[in-house]
Amino acid sequence: MKNIERKLVTIVIEQAIESRLIRDLHRIGVKGHTVTKANGSGPHGRRAGEIDGGNVKIETVVSSELRMAIIEHLEQHYLDKYACVVWSSDVTVSREQHF
Amino acid sequence: MNIFELALQNLTSPPVLAFALGLLATAIRADLRLPEAVYQGLSFYLLLGIGIKGGVALRDAEFSEIALPIAGTIALGVAIPLLAFFILGPLTKLPAYEKGALAAHYGSTSLVTFTAALVFLETAQTFVEGYMATLLAVLEIPGIIVGLLLASRGMSRTVNFKESLTEVLTGKSIILLAGGLLLGALTGSAGYSQVEPFFGGLFTGVLTLFLLELGLIAGKRIGDLKKVGIRLVIFGIGFPVIAGTLGITVGLLTGLSVGGATVLGVLSAASSYIAAPAAVRLALPEASPGIYLTSSLAITFPFNLIIGIPLYSVLAELIANGMGI
Numbered sequence: 001m002k003n004i005e006r007k008l009v010t011i012v013i014e015q016a017i018e019s020r021l022i023r024d025l026h027r028i029g030v031k032g033h034t035v036t037k038a039n040g041s042g043p044h045g046r047r048a049g050e051i052d053g054g055n056v057k058i059e060t061v062v063s064s065e066l067r068m069a070i071i072e073h074l075e076q077h078y079l080d081k082y083a084c085v086v087w088s089s090d091v092t093v094s095r096e097q098h099f
Numbered sequence: 100m101n102i103f104e105l106a107l108q109n110l111t112s113p114p115v116l117a118f119a120l121g122l123l124a125t126a127i128r129a130d131l132r133l134p135e136a137v138y139q140g141l142s143f144y145l146l147l148g149i150g151i152k153g154g155v156a157l158r159d160a161e162f163s164e165i166a167l168p169i170a171g172t173i174a175l176g177v178a179i180p181l182l183a184f185f186i187l188g189p190l191t192k193l194p195a196y197e198k199g200a201l202a203a204h205y206g207s208t209s210l211v212t213f214t215a216a217l218v219f220l221e222t223a224q225t226f227v228e229g230y231m232a233t234l235l236a237v238l239e240i241p242g243i244i245v246g247l248l249l250a251s252r253g254m255s256r257t258v259n260f261k262e263s264l265t266e267v268l269t270g271k272s273i274i275l276l277a278g279g280l281l282l283g284a285l286t287g288s289a290g291y292s293q294v295e296p297f298f299g300g301l302f303t304g305v306l307t308l309f310l311l312e313l314g315l316i317a318g319k320r321i322g323d324l325k326k327v328g329i330r331l332v333i334f335g336i337g338f339p340v341i342a343g344t345l346g347i348t349v350g351l352l353t354g355l356s357v358g359g360a361t362v363l364g365v366l367s368a369a370s371s372y373i374a375a376p377a378a379v380r381l382a383l384p385e386a387s388p389g390i391y392l393t394s395s396l397a398i399t400f401p402f403n404l405i406i407g408i409p410l411y412s413v414l415a416e417l418i419a420n421g422m423g424i
Contacts, residue, residue: 016380020262037135081384 006099007067008091011058011074012038013084018056021078025060028069031099033060055083061091061099105409109219115404117307121314122321122401133312141309142373143275148298148305149214149232150279155291156229158284164354165230168363171353172234175367176241179342180206184249186338191330193390199250200379200386204395205338206242207371208235210272211306211313212403216365218303219408220358227358231366236276238366243267243378250383263382272374313400320397327393335398339407343368347415357419364411369403370395 013021018035025033038057062070067088078084093099109115124131133141157165180202187198213235220227244264251258267273283291291298324332346367350360372395379386 014380016377020381082380 001094003092004096006061006091006093007064007088008059008061009067009070009088011086012055014082015054015056017082024073028073029066030060030062033058061093102409102413105412108222109409110405113307114215114218114310117311118314118404121311122318125315125318131315138312141305144305145210145214145309146272146275147279148302149210150276151283151291151298153230153232154280154283155288157233157280158287160230167353168234168355169237171349172237173241175346175349176206176238177245179367180242180245183338187334190334195252196250196254196383196385197390199246200383200391201394202249203243203246203379204375204391205370206246207375208238208366209369209371212369213366214306215404216362216408220361225358226356227362228355231359231362233280234363235366236280239272239374240267243375247382258382263378266381267374267378270374270377317396317401320393323389323393324397327390331394332398335394336402339368339399339403343411344414347411347418351419351422351424357415361412361415364415365408368407370399372396372400
């Protein structure tokens with residue numbers, strides 16, 4: 001088994017924006033992603049999408065270059081406008097072509 | 100019946116009482132919440148059910164009978180957000196994008212308020228044209244477009260209308276409502292009789308459950324009233340009465356019965372809290388949900404549900420008498 005270093009990028013964003021962000025991510029070069037519902041609280045409190053679902057957590061495993069590109073894109077178009085947080089961490093994957 | 104008897108009849112109806120229970124439960128911090136999937140399922144049921152019933156009635160209606168009310172409803176869909184925007188100007192000091200966001204919400208309408216009005220008029224044994232759900236679908240869209248247009252005036256960046264419009268047109272409200280209308284029109288009374296026990300007999304019960312959930316959601320927003328300020332509370336109560344009166348008048352002028360005009364008044368007075376917030380959030384991230392959702396859901400919706408509906412039915416009588424109809 002090969003151990004390949006990748007970055008796990010995790011984004012939590014209000015559900016109303018989910019489909020737009022996922023389109024953007026794939027345009028930047030993301031090959032795959034996972035979406036789960038997410039509840040919680042932060043400095044801003046509640047969400048516009050509250051009545052039709054709260055937040056979603058979008059996770060994707062990418063190269064470190066792509067991680068930078070994603071974070072730059074979020075800084076330009078999302079972080080100051082929407083309820084959105086992003087963090088990343090190191091992960092190890094076994095199939096290089098998948099990520 | 101006089102207005103007090105009507106108000107009492109409305110106040111003691113199961114859906115309105117369930118809404119009050121939801122508000123009360125939130126006030127005493129009871130940890131109540133309908134599961135998300137159930138909430139979604141109930142809203143599917145209400146939208147499709149209203150659509151199918153409207154579609155069956157639409158099939159039996161003459162084109163000449165519905166053409167004028169539809170034209171009148173489109174005119175209301177344009178006029179109401181404009182009116183909201185210009186009234187908000189002197190009343191509040193909000194920037195254009197906040198006023199535009201509010202105009203989009205008040206220009207669009209609310210399925211649940213509409214449905215509660217139908218239940219109210221049915222209990223009062225007032226005749227209502229069956230095709231009113233068509234007008235509900237018609238009124239849903241133009242207000243949002245006009246509101247976004249008003250908000251985009253004077254903005255330095257361009258507003259992405261296409262994405263918001265796609266969101267509204269492919270959102271569940273329009274697909275299920277318009278789809279239901281089509282389904283009802285194709286299947287007719289004979290087909291409808293097969294699903295009547297589900298979509299007819301159970302309808303008020305499901306509405307009651309849905310309103311309990313809306314009471315819980317609205318209750319959580321009541322604390323935000325202090326933040327939005329008294330001027331917005333005045334708008335949230337005063338504007339529906341103005342828009343409602345306009346809707347009733349247009350309804351009577353375009354040939355609707357007193358019951359039908361009451362419902363068009365309710366549709367005009369109601370503000371959106373499902374379709375409009377989603378579209379506005381995409382197009383106008385600057386606008387604060389704390390303002391438009393609180394106003395729509397915690398002020399206008401309860402006002403219309405509890406006081407507005409009987410009030411508009413009395414106003415419709417008075418205006419019809421005044422016009423000699």
